[in-house]
Amino acid sequence: MEFSQPMPIAAAVDRLTSKTPVGSRLNTAQWQELSQGLRERAFFSAGVEKMNTLTTMQAKLQEALDLSSRDQGKAFMDRSRFVAEMRNALGAQPGDSGKLTDITSRKRLELIYDFQKEDAVEYGSWIAGQDSDVLDAFPCQELIRVESRDRERDWAKRWAAAGGRFYGGRMIARKDDPIWSKISRFGRPWPPFDFGSGMGVEDVSRDEAEALGVIKPDQQVEPQAESFNAKLEASLPKANSAVLEGLREIFGDTVQVDSIAGVIRWIGGKG
Amino acid sequence: MSLTFKVTDTATAQLDQIRAQIAPGRRRGLMLVLGRQAQTIFRSHFRSREADSPNKKGWPRQHFWSGVAKVTALDSSQTTDSKAVVAISSPAFAAKVHGATILPTGGRRMLAIPMRAEAYGVRPSSGIIPGLVLLGGKSGGALYLGKRAEGGFKNLILYFRLVPRVTVRADSRALPSVAHVESELMKTASSFLERTMRRT
Numbered sequence: 001m002e003f004s005q006p007m008p009i010a011a012a013v014d015r016l017t018s019k020t021p022v023g024s025r026l027n028t029a030q031w032q033e034l035s036q037g038l039r040e041r042a043f044f045s046a047g048v049e050k051m052n053t054l055t056t057m058q059a060k061l062q063e064a065l066d067l068s069s070r071d072q073g074k075a076f077m078d079r080s081r082f083v084a085e086m087r088n089a090l091g092a093q094p095g096d097s098g099k100l101t102d103i104t105s106r107k108r109l110e111l112i113y114d115f116q117k118e119d120a121v122e123y124g125s126w127i128a129g130q131d132s133d134v135l136d137a138f139p140c141q142e143l144i145r146v147e148s149r150d151r152e153r154d155w156a157k158r159w160a161a162a163g164g165r166f167y168g169g170r171m172i173a174r175k176d177d178p179i180w181s182k183i184s185r186f187g188r189p190w191p192p193f194d195f196g197s198g199m200g201v202e203d204v205s206r207d208e209a210e211a212l213g214v215i216k217p218d219q220q221v222e223p224q225a226e227s228f229n230a231k232l233e234a235s236l237p238k239a240n241s242a243v244l245e246g247l248r249e250i251f252g253d254t255v256q257v258d259s260i261a262g263v264i265r266w267i268g269g270k271g
Numbered sequence: 272m273s274l275t276f277k278v279t280d281t282a283t284a285q286l287d288q289i290r291a292q293i294a295p296g297r298r299r300g301l302m303l304v305l306g307r308q309a310q311t312i313f314r315s316h317f318r319s320r321e322a323d324s325p326n327k328k329g330w331p332r333q334h335f336w337s338g339v340a341k342v343t344a345l346d347s348s349q350t351t352d353s354k355a356v357v358a359i360s361s362p363a364f365a366a367k368v369h370g371a372t373i374l375p376t377g378g379r380r381m382l383a384i385p386m387r388a389e390a391y392g393v394r395p396s397s398g399i400i401p402g403l404v405l406l407g408g409k410s411g412g413a414l415y416l417g418k419r420a421e422g423g424f425k426n427l428i429l430y431f432r433l434v435p436r437v438t439v440r441a442d443s444r445a446l447p448s449v450a451h452v453e454s455e456l457m458k459t460a461s462s463f464l465e466r467t468m469r470r471t
Contacts, residue, residue: 009358074376080397
């Protein structure tokens with residue numbers, strides 16, 4: 001076992017850089033009404049319309065993930081540096097409102113940093129976990145608390161409401177179980193499952209999963225990456241022309257509207 | 272009466288199949304599985320450090336160790352037939368492992384060390400704490416960033432102490448023990464081989 005130096009997680013960097021900045025006046029609730037196919041490909045922050053703000057934000061988050069500061073002789077991008085530099089870029093007033101709706105607040109910017117970074121790394125972990133040998137060895141996972149919170153949501157209730165089963169009080173399911181997307185506010189089968197949730201997942205080995213009865217002996221779990229992407233394509237909305245044009249107004253050149261077929265397609269970025 | 276025994280070698284073919292599945296050039300699957308288990312071991316270790324390392328001053332937690340856990344993951348793009356790479360994308364963690372001397376960068380001459388809970392996790396340049404002024408430094412004394420409280424110029428609130436460098440000592444418990452990691456990985460490798468044998 002050799003520990004050399006910190007290194008980026010390639011899939012996490014790719015996740016962030018593949019997204020296209022999309023400025024819009026939509027708030028969080030409105031963004032969530034949009035199809036997942038559009039949300040997954042966009043780099044956005046609720047209520048942020050200025051593209052310059054979004055591209056700056058994305059670049060700094062990329063620096064945090066790819067550790068490129070090292071090559072530039074700068075201090076590494078961490079959360080406090082992200083907040084300070086974004087506040088300066090946004091021309092923040094002295095002091096702190098403490099409001100999530102204020103894009104310059106410490107609370108908002110820290111949430112953005114934590115959320116985007118965790119989403120990118122956990123996506124990388126999810127993708128790596130879709131390998132057939134890895135799925136065979138670790139076919140299930142457990143929902144666990146990975147970070148304390150002053151006020152914790154009732155995840156057991158959320159798990160049960162989504163149809164989840166308990167094994168000795170533990171929230172465990174097969175990795176291809178739809179519950180992982182169901183418990184997620186964002187419809188993704190990887191953490192974070194909600195803003196600032198403090199919850200994560202941990203692999204459960206085949207031996208343990210079979211002993212607990214979560215999976216039958218030698219039962220296989222299928223990789224989900226392809227079906228997840230197919231689901232994203234299917235979720236690109238088919239709607240009447242007024243709705244489609246409204247979406248084009250929001251997303252601009254990143255989407256292509258086919259009014260005849262009644263579909264909207266994502267064409268921006270690498271997604 | 273005579274008895275005839277016929278010995279049939281049924282093991283060689285099975286062993287050959289097993290050997291073929293983990294022959295050089297075909298071990299990446301095993302390495303991915305070991306790397307994935309290593310990811311779990313390391314994340315679990317960092318989370319246990321989060322649990323047993325509360326902020327010594329009772330300030331709001333910045334969740335350093337759980338943050339390290341969150342940026343620890345198997346990098347399958349770098350995993351090969353002969354090695355698995357678990358990336359820990361945290362330069363601050365590297366300082367804990369090896370020890371380090373932190374120096375200011377970007378044209379700054381000093382580092383700002385928080386002295387109050389509200390300054391923890393905040394950079395003076397962010398403007399989150401407005402009105403900070405440079406204090407002290409006379410006759411080579413310590414330098415601070417702070418401001419005057421209400422009640423007269425003698426009432427100062429010190430938010431940061433300014434220092435030219437910070438030395439981080441190596442933390443012997445930064446990483447899980449090699450013995451523990453090896454023991455767990457051996458169990459994982461054994462399970463992998465048992466499944467391979469069972470299915471051939």
